[in-house]
Structures are given as structure tokens and as C-alpha cells.
Amino acid sequence: MSERWARAVLSSYRMAGSLAFPVIGAYVAWRSSRGKEDHARRRERYGLAGRPRPDGPLIWVHAASVGETIAVVPLVESILGYGMHVIVTTGTVTSAKVAEERLGDRIIHQYVPLDLKPAVSRFLDHWQPDLAIIAESEIWPMTILELGSRRVPQVLVNGRLSDRSFKSWRKRPYLAEALFENLAHVIAQSELDGERFAALGARPVTVSGNLKVDTGPPPADPKALEALRIQIGRRPTWAAVSTHDGEETVAAQVHSMLSARHPGLLTIIVPRHPERAEALLAEFSALGLNVARRSVGDKVTAQTDILLGDTIGEMGLYLRLTEIAFVGRSLTSDGGQNPIEPAMLETAVLAGRNVQNFRDSYQRLIENGGAKLVRDRDMLAGAVNFLMVNDAARHRMMAAGMRTVTEMRGALGKTLKALEPFIQPLIVKSRLNGTNGR
Structure with a gap:
């Protein structure tokens, strides 16, 4: 039947x-x-x-x-x-x-x-x-x-x-x-x-x-990378990448919470769907944050709070600008996004707890010390702050992520x-x- x-x-x-x-x-x-x-x-x-x-x-x-x-x-x-x-x-x-x-x-x-x-x-x-x-x-x-x-x-x-x-x-x-x-x-x-x-x-x-592990790190245009590095200088940075609705708001709030402790802080936000950039720009501006949009060629100045990565195919560029990355679709959405690319580029990986779509990758990273899961906005802010002020801990996470990727190949x-x-x-x-x- x-x-x-x-x-x-x-x-x-x-x-x-x-x-x-x-x-x-x-x-x-x-x-x-x-x-x-x-x-x-x-x-x-x-x-x-x-x-x-x-x-x-x-x-x-x-x-x-x-x-x-x-x-x-x-x-x-x-x-x-x-x-x-x-x-x-x-x-x-x-x-x-x-x-x-x-x-x-x-x-x-x-x-x-x-x-x-x-x-x-x-x-x-x-x-x-x-x-x-x-x-x-x-x-x-x-x-x-x-x-x-x-x-x-x-x-x-x-x-x-x-x-x-x-x-x-x-x-x-x-x-x-x-x-x-x-x-x-x-x-x-x-x-x-x-x-x-x-x-x-x-x-x-x-x-x-996972075949993704054998692909090598995402590429970046050398000239664009050098130009952004010059604009950013020695400012402290962290990134929220592959974010979904609600997670950009969390990232902006984390920026506001940490900017007093880390003068010159630059937050890099890369939404999973760049077509939401206009709405995000309006939201960040309403919070009093100065935004530079990558898609329209805005330069990062001393006044820039957020670099909005509203382009396609430049994840390798954004990840090379920081040593700390929150990977989205894990706090306000279910399933998570792949943490392999940040780990390949020796980035300390943070994520929410809803990462079941990439359970195996996260499990291996967490076991080796290359990733940490956070419960909410306040815990994310605490984790970013901890990694910024503890160089040794940050570098251990970065190395552990790269080691995990090597083991998974x-x-x-x-x-x-x-x-x-x-x-x-x-x-x-x-x-x-x-x-x-x-």
C-alpha cells in the first residue's frame, strides 16, 4: 500500500x-x-x-x-x-x-x-x-x-x-x-x-x-586587500560573516558595547544576502554608526564604525582583515553556515548554538579548540572582548582551526x-x- x-x-x-x-x-x-x-x-x-x-x-x-x-x-x-x-x-x-x-x-x-x-x-x-x-x-x-x-x-x-x-x-x-x-x-x-x-x-x-576542506582558502584580490589594510591600519577588528536577519543587529550592538573598551574598533559585517544592504545601512545609521559600503567603493576612514561587506565572492578578502569571525545563521536562524573558510584562514571562529547543518565541522573545531559557541548577544560580546585582549588565547584558537582543517583533508x-x-x-x-x- x-x-x-x-x-x-x-x-x-x-x-x-x-x-x-x-x-x-x-x-x-x-x-x-x-x-x-x-x-x-x-x-x-x-x-x-x-x-x-x-x-x-x-x-x-x-x-x-x-x-x-x-x-x-x-x-x-x-x-x-x-x-x-x-x-x-x-x-x-x-x-x-x-x-x-x-x-x-x-x-x-x-x-x-x-x-x-x-x-x-x-x-x-x-x-x-x-x-x-x-x-x-x-x-x-x-x-x-x-x-x-x-x-x-x-x-x-x-x-x-x-x-x-x-x-x-x-x-x-x-x-x-x-x-x-x-x-x-x-x-x-x-x-x-x-x-x-x-x-x-x-x-x-x-x-x-567534506569536499569543501580540500578546496583551499577563498581567494582575495591582492590590490583590494592591500588598499583596505592601509585604510584600516592598526585598528582592532572583528567580523560577523554569512549573517542572517537579526544577526547584523546583534553585531552592531556588540560593536557599540565594545567600542569604548577598544578605541578605533572596526566591525566587519558580511550579510549572507547582500541585497539587504540598503535596509542594514538605514538600521546602522539610525543607531548612530558610521558605515562604509564595499559595493559602492566607500573608503574606511577613522570615523568608520562598520565595514558592510555587501558584495559577492569576496569572503576571502573580508576574512583576511581580521583574526576573529562570528559565523552566522546560528543565533537568530537555524542550521548555521560553514565554518571551514574562516578556519582555513587561521581565524578564531565564534558561532551561535544552532549549527546542526555543519555539526561534524563544528564538533571537530570545538574539540580542538578552534571554535566556541555562544548563547546570545552578551556572550558573543564577551567572547569577542576576551579574544581581543588575550593574544595568546586568540592565537591558540587560530592555530587550532588551521590544524583541524589539515586533519579533515x-x-x-x-x-x-x-x-x-x-x-x-x-x-x-x-x-x-x-x-x-x-
Whole structure:
């Protein structure tokens, strides 16, 4: 009965997608008007190809947003090293920019088709991938079912399931199994993630660790970094990065609480969604704080209280300006954001207690002394103050974070080993046919 129910649900999903397809243009147009879609390439979201398919085997790698895209870059580079053709799809404008900057014309980039049967079928009819590699937690039912019906191997890499997602899938076990049985392999980030995928019916499951750790630190433009360092001089700094609604207010309040104790204090706030910058500017100004916006080229002067990092792709720049970083979506929102980038750059990591989406990374950092969780605004202010006045403690945290990252490396090698049975036959086929992608 439950199996029939799962099939009925998936059939209804397929039918609803087909019925919605003719009117979905209004939704895409709305997203485009808000800068969330690339207007010039919006046809790709309907599965319409932007360029011809190359001859020979083709591997499709999908990474939804910026974090996933950064994580799979070393994996894609390794696959390219085998001489294979690779198409990378992303779901956001910002992740497309990251793919372009880091992989360039070595890959084919397309926006991922909407998870509606006409769009997915059109995409697959054109590109005919020989292998699909999906990053992290991108479970799109129609795409998975269509790939399964065409017998295209699907491998989930860097797989993770949040507490919320796992709980949701556990309520619908037959639906989960009907989807996950289409995956040829799941390569999970942690033992807990692996256990969760196995409990939902995925087979086989292996654990690799977090691919993000093997990417290297986020880059920074040397000229921009030097210019900001000159403007800041010897002022004390701390940063609140990847913040969500409410956490910027907390950071501004912490600044006001600490500025008397630390003359010249500069607080760097980097919101997860830069489009909120105008509202944040108004809020900070109402608090009597002087703000420099990175996006409009404001310079940091002696009067600047807050440097508002309202740009995309410059996390490496902001983190190099400080030795203390609070990582957001952990005080006023649930789940947390990835602490690996700050740790890579030898930054003492602070966060709220709601970090369950990155439980393994935080657990390792905390055990080694590279991160500390705080309960609320006052505890955050106390932690920032303590690290500012205790150089030895701050440097121990910074070193512990870097040591933890070093210990966690190796996910790329384990992932490639797990992918070998899928990639090796394609390499042989490519060489026999003379369609090597190099």
C-alpha cells in the first residue's frame, strides 16, 4: 500500500509539473526582475541548451549554489584531468559566476533546468549525460526519476542531510526509498550523514569527509586587500560573516558595547544576502554608526564604525582583515553556515548554538579548540572582548582551526576512489573513440 502511495505521489508530481510548465514563465520572469535569474540565459531553465553537445562521453555535475559550487571545483578539475567533457549546472546567478571564475571555458556551464518533466526531458535529450554527479543535498524528484528511467548512473557527492530534512524524509519512508533507490552511490560528508542516507534506502553509501576542506582558502584580490589594510591600519577588528536577519543587529550592538573598551574598533559585517544592504545601512545609521559600503567603493576612514561587506565572492578578502569571525545563521536562524573558510584562514571562529547543518565541522573545531559557541548577544560580546585582549588565547584558537582543517583533508581522494567504477569506463570509451576532451 505504501509503495503504491509513493508511486502515486511521484506520478502526481510529474503530472503537476507538466500542467504548470506552460505558465511557469511568469515565475521565472519575476525571479529575473529581482536579479535571481540571468535574464539573457533564462531559456536554459526550461531545458533549452545554450550550445551544442560535444562528441564523446559527457559527465554532468550539478551544484546548486555558491557553497556547493566551490566544494566541487577540485573534483571537476580532477575529472577534466582525465580528459573528460564536463557540463556543470548551477541554480543561482552567483554560483554561475563562481563556476566561470574558477573553471572558465574548460567546462560547459548551463543553468539547471526546472524540476518539471518537460524541462528535464529537454535537457537530457540534448546533453545525454553518461554520468550525473549531484552535490550535497540536491534531491529533485523529477530529475532523479528521469535519469533513472534512462539508466544514467547518479552519484550524490559530499552528501549531507540536515536534521530537518532527515526528519521530513523519515515521515515518508516509501517516498524516500522510491527516490534514493535511483542513486547508484551516495558519498556522504560524515558518518551521521551516511547513516541517515542508508536509513532512507540509499545503497551503497560511503563516507568521504567534506569536499569543501580540500578546496583551499577563498581567494582575495591582492590590490583590494592591500588598499583596505592601509585604510584600516592598526585598528582592532572583528567580523560577523554569512549573517542572517537579526544577526547584523546583534553585531552592531556588540560593536557599540565594545567600542569604548577598544578605541578605533572596526566591525566587519558580511550579510549572507547582500541585497539587504540598503535596509542594514538605514538600521546602522539610525543607531548612530558610521558605515562604509564595499559595493559602492566607500573608503574606511577613522570615523568608520562598520565595514558592510555587501558584495559577492569576496569572503576571502573580508576574512583576511581580521583574526576573529562570528559565523552566522546560528543565533537568530537555524542550521548555521560553514565554518571551514574562516578556519582555513587561521581565524578564531565564534558561532551561535544552532549549527546542526555543519555539526561534524563544528564538533571537530570545538574539540580542538578552534571554535566556541555562544548563547546570545552578551556572550558573543564577551567572547569577542576576551579574544581581543588575550593574544595568546586568540592565537591558540587560530592555530587550532588551521590544524583541524589539515586533519579533515582527504575527502577529494576518497570521492575520486568511489567514483572510479563510473568514470573509468568512460575514460576508456573516450580514448577508444578518439573523443578525448583535452
